Amino acid sequence: MEVSDLLISYKFDQNLSYPEIVNNLQKGDTLVIIEDFPLSDNDFQSFINRIGVSIKENRNNNGESIFDVKIFKQNNFFTSIANSNLAFPLHTDCADLDSIPNCIGLLCIEPASESQGTNNFMFLNNLIKQLSKNEIKELQNKKWKFRNHWRSILTSVNKSYKICYDRVTMESFSKMNKTEIEELNNLDKLFKSVSFKIKLKKGDLILFRNDLMLHGRDEIDINSNRLIKRIRFNVN
Amino acid sequence: MNIEFLTELNYDNQEPPQTIIIDIDENSSIGELLSKIHEITKIPTYSELNWDGNIEKISCRYYFKSGTEYEEYQMIRDLDQKICDFPKNGVNGELSLFIDGSVGLVN
Ligand SMILES: [Fe+2]
Numbered sequence: 634m635e636v637s638d639l640l641i642s643y644k645f646d647q648n649l650s651y652p653e654i655v656n657n658l659q660k661g662d663t664l665v666i667i668e669d670f671p672l673s674d675n676d677f678q679s680f681i682n683r684i685g686v687s688i689k690e691n692r693n694n695n696g697e698s699i700f701d702v703k704i705f706k707q708n709n710f711f712t713s714i715a716n717s718n719l720a721f722p723l724h725t726d727c728a729d730l731d732s733i734p735n736c737i738g739l740l741c742i743e744p745a746s747e748s749q750g751t752n753n754f755m756f757l758n759n760l761i762k763q764l765s766k767n768e769i770k771e772l773q774n775k776k777w778k779f780r781n782h783w784r785s786i787l788t789s790v791n792k793s794y795k796i797c798y799d800r801v802t803m804e805s806f807s808k809m810n811k812t813e814i815e816e817l818n819n820l821d822k823l824f825k826s827v828s829f830k831i832k833l834k835k836g837d838l839i840l841f842r843n844d845l846m847l848h849g850r851d852e853i854d855i856n857s858n859r860l861i862k863r864i865r866f867n868v869n
Numbered sequence: 870m871n872i873e874f875l876t877e878l879n880y881d882n883q884e885p886p887q888t889i890i891i892d893i894d895e896n897s898s899i900g901e902l903l904s905k906i907h908e909i910t911k912i913p914t915y916s917e918l919n920w921d922g923n924i925e926k927i928s929c930r931y932y933f934k935s936g937t938e939y940e941e942y943q944m945i946r947d948l949d950q951k952i953c954d955f956p957k958n959g960v961n962g963e964l965s966l967f968i969d970g971s972v973g974l975v976n
Pocket of ligand 1: 725848976
């Protein structure tokens, strides 16, 4: 499948239809990308306000809804994996929260050079096609510990599936046996095999479902000025 | 100076903040103050994440109470900023900090 089949592209200030964007996110089988998006926090926030309800967090800019994904250290250590230069394997955001936001918007302010920091995405639809009925059942039955929550990787809601996966959270907060580690290794491989890459350009805003796909990113040079602004939000 | 601090922010069941007295000039940096708090309280400055054979130390995040509502905290991004630049919104008008050492929300 071509990556272009999985993308719905718009240009900011041209043919932007908010109901259409919301509809695409509700269906969740494509990514929405808006090129030439203004690079200000204000424009980003007001845009998201028109399509959903954004999530506030203390660590965001001014304690509001925008988080700067950039390399950042304190005490000589990164303040999160998002704030590191490390590759981030395919995952769900906020997999350890009580309620997991269903959408994410990433606005590229400054891309990393060449192919660094390229985003990776995997649609749950494409994963399901690769799985047998038994494998699906197993992913629905087995509970994993996501810090304070026991959750299965797949859940079925109204005859459709949702995914929750974040290996960093799962492995960091629980003791796993060899078989489980192997299971995760196999899952990572499988996810990767059905994933695809998108390198965001300056001014690209990408919107996608957090519960119907996984996302990740490639490694970045430690001195890179890469800056991606992120808003997590819910569409109904 | 008196410092009020929390190590966990729990909207449902908030523990009352601790108070600590630190001997420091308010023209010093907030980073110096935080190092002293770490020294006295033994709160580690980092915690570890591990996945797929990787181990990564992740720093504590620091927040100051930016308003009077109990959940109003904002991140301290510049540890060189002077202590006196921060608002004093503790219960008794002291500087109120939240030291987040949990590595919840890895992303
Ligand atoms: Fe993420």
